[in-house]
Amino acid sequence: MEARGADPWLGVHVLTEFVFCPRAGLCMYETPEEDSGEEILPPSLDYMPRYDLRQIEDALEDVKRRLRERLLVAMGIGAATAVLAWIVDPEVVWLGMVGLVVVGWRLPALLKRAVILAWRQRRCLLAQPREPDPDSQEIQPVDWWELLHADFRSVPYKDSLVDENWRLAGRPWRVLRRGGQRIPVFRKRRGDARIRQQHLVRMVAYCHLLCVAEAAESPFGVVLFGDSYEGVAIPNSPGLRKVFHDALVEARSVVQRAQEGDKPSPPENQAQCGGCPLGKPFVYRPGITEYKLGHETLAPDTRFGEDGRCYHSHCGDRYGWIPRHKKAVDKGLRA
Numbered sequence: 548m549e550a551r552g553a554d555p556w557l558g559v560h561v562l563t564e565f566v567f568c569p570r571a572g573l574c575m576y577e578t579p580e581e582d583s584g585e586e587i588l589p590p591s592l593d594y595m596p597r598y599d600l601r602q603i604e605d606a607l608e609d610v611k612r613r614l615r616e617r618l619l620v621a622m623g624i625g626a627a628t629a630v631l632a633w634i635v636d637p638e639v640v641w642l643g644m645v646g647l648v649v650v651g652w653r654l655p656a657l658l659k660r661a662v663i664l665a666w667r668q669r670r671c672l673l674a675q676p677r678e679p680d681p682d683s684q685e686i687q688p689v690d691w692w693e694l695l696h697a698d699f700r701s702v703p704y705k706d707s708l709v710d711e712n713w714r715l716a717g718r719p720w721r722v723l724r725r726g727g728q729r730i731p732v733f734r735k736r737r738g739d740a741r742i743r744q745q746h747l748v749r750m751v752a753y754c755h756l757l758c759v760a761e762a763a764e765s766p767f768g769v770v771l772f773g774d775s776y777e778g779v780a781i782p783n784s785p786g787l788r789k790v791f792h793d794a795l796v797e798a799r800s801v802v803q804r805a806q807e808g809d810k811p812s813p814p815e816n817q818a819q820c821g822g823c824p825l826g827k828p829f830v831y832r833p834g835i836t837e838y839k840l841g842h843e844t845l846a847p848d849t850r851f852g853e854d855g856r857c858y859h860s861h862c863g864d865r866y867g868w869i870p871r872h873k874k875a876v877d878k879g880l881r882a
């Protein structure tokens with residue numbers, strides 16, 4: 548498995564794209580991004596800690612403090628209004644009510660935040676220690692808090708793990724540490740609990756990097772589902788290690804062949820193109836939507852849709868074809 552002279556450096560996330568489709572893998576290899584150990588998740592507009600008990604408790608204390616302050620101000624306004632209405636003019640009551648509305652404006656949002664944080668805190672505190680069987684070859688369900696109660700400590704990594712000999716690098720979302728054990732954690736997007744081949748390869752690749760970089764034992768990796776505490780443990784089994792090794796060898800070979808001018812074939816199952824972001828056509832805007840290949844800008848491979856607009860896609864530009872993406876079919880794009 549050691550890399551030889553012409554073998555490329557590969558990121559774990561790039562390797563998983565090769566597992567999905569050789570064309571996607573090459574596109575990702577040519578437009579490298581750092582591995583973040585999680586799928587692209589929708590931005591959280593109301594950030595609340597979820598996976599760290601101390602952060603949850605700090606945030607809960609902060610919300611409680613703000614609620615107390617608002618309550619005190621509301622009581623002050625109520626008392627002052629009552630006194631002024633009695634001494635000066637009963638019409639002052641209206642002024643007091645305006646003040647109470649202003650103070651209470653954000654109250655429902657704060658209460659909602661407090662309830663959510665309290666639920667997360669309770670979820671953590673009620674969990675019992677439990678961990679997957681490290682000798683099992685099966686995929687097993689896991690719970691984030693149960694793992695942490697089993698004495699694992701969650702550590703975010705800033706830098707990628709690297710295996711110089713295999714020319715492989717990657718960074719899990721978190722690493723669970725306990726003694727000499729290191730468990731990589733990957734986070735999938737919300738609402739999709741399917742485990743595909745690329746997730747298996749990813750987790751075994753992270754386990755390999757942890758074994759090499761930290762001389763650790765890494766018997767399984769954890770895939771968490773979206774913004775939940777549920778996930779599965781993927782065993783670092785001999786069978787899955789073989790799948791990972793084969794994927795790495797194949798990815799190296801696709802990159803080398805591409806460097807000699809040989810385009811990879813589309814995936815055997817072209818239904819994959821239907822939802823692939825690289826095959827999704829966009830309206831062509833000169834100077835804005837072209838894709839870059841290193842310092843070179845790819846000439847767009849544009850087609851007109853039935854709506855009369857001109858479309859192109861990353862995969863289409865790179866390989867000179869029209870992937871059968873759902874939107875391409877809807878728009879009536881043809882070769």
Ligand code: SF4
Nearest residue numbers: 568571820823826862
């Ligand atoms: S559009 Fe199809 S061929 Fe292109 S990268 Fe996606 S899955 Fe592969």
